[in-house]
Amino acid sequence: xxxxxxxxxxxxxxxxxxxxxxxxxxxxxxxxxxxxxxxxxxxxxxxxxxxxxxxxxxxxxxxxxxxxxxxxxxxxxxxxxxxxxxxxxxxxxxxxxxxxxxxxxxxxxxxxx
Amino acid sequence: xxxxxxxxxxxxxxxxxxxxxxxxxxxxxxxxxxxxxxxxxxxxxxxxxxxxxxxxxxxxxxxxxxxxxxxxxxxxxxxxxxxxxxxxxxxxxxxxxxxxxxxxxxxxxxxx
Numbered sequence: 001x002x003x004x005x006x007x008x009x010x011x012x013x014x015x016x017x018x019x020x021x022x023x024x025x026x027x028x029x030x031x032x033x034x035x036x037x038x039x040x041x042x043x044x045x046x047x048x049x050x051x052x053x054x055x056x057x058x059x060x061x062x063x064x065x066x067x068x069x070x071x072x073x074x075x076x077x078x079x080x081x082x083x084x085x086x087x088x089x090x091x092x093x094x095x096x097x098x099x100x101x102x103x104x105x106x107x108x109x110x111x112x113x
Numbered sequence: 114x115x116x117x118x119x120x121x122x123x124x125x126x127x128x129x130x131x132x133x134x135x136x137x138x139x140x141x142x143x144x145x146x147x148x149x150x151x152x153x154x155x156x157x158x159x160x161x162x163x164x165x166x167x168x169x170x171x172x173x174x175x176x177x178x179x180x181x182x183x184x185x186x187x188x189x190x191x192x193x194x195x196x197x198x199x200x201x202x203x204x205x206x207x208x209x210x211x212x213x214x215x216x217x218x219x220x221x222x223x224x225x
Binding site for chain 2: 002004033035041042043044045048056058090092100101102103104105106107
């Protein structure tokens, strides 16, 4: 158990809908990363937050957004969903921005029908 | 930009066989290098890491050496077990900022 929790575990929704994925980092970790894992593209970095502020942006679509709250949990919002958004979404956390070991949550499997 | 390329899978080996999974990287400066493992139905777990050239990371019988001259970080294990069946990801962390880049993963199946 990495100490990183993600909810829900599974999510099934329809095209055009909006969903919110939630992540709670390990106790004491200030930085949260979001990744998308799809069969054809491997693990893609989406976005990083540190202590409530956005720190780095990867291949995140404009339809996707994220935030980190004062209690350090983070939410990833996916809107106008398309079939191609079906994937596993992972959250990872680190103590700060200089720590190089990430701890991953179990992931949320999103299926868009 | 920075990137990681790892050998395509899937890889199927018999128990006690020797394992090599190739990984090469492109990065400016001196990134840290990692191998993560993902068991079925779980998130990624750090397997080993190396932070500078010629460092060897090792864990659970796996090892990888940071080779600056060949920009490689190949994963090896002398004798694989059925329990090693998983997907293995090579990754790098830039030395500026804290962004990570992952390879596409290599699926390993070990048969008894």
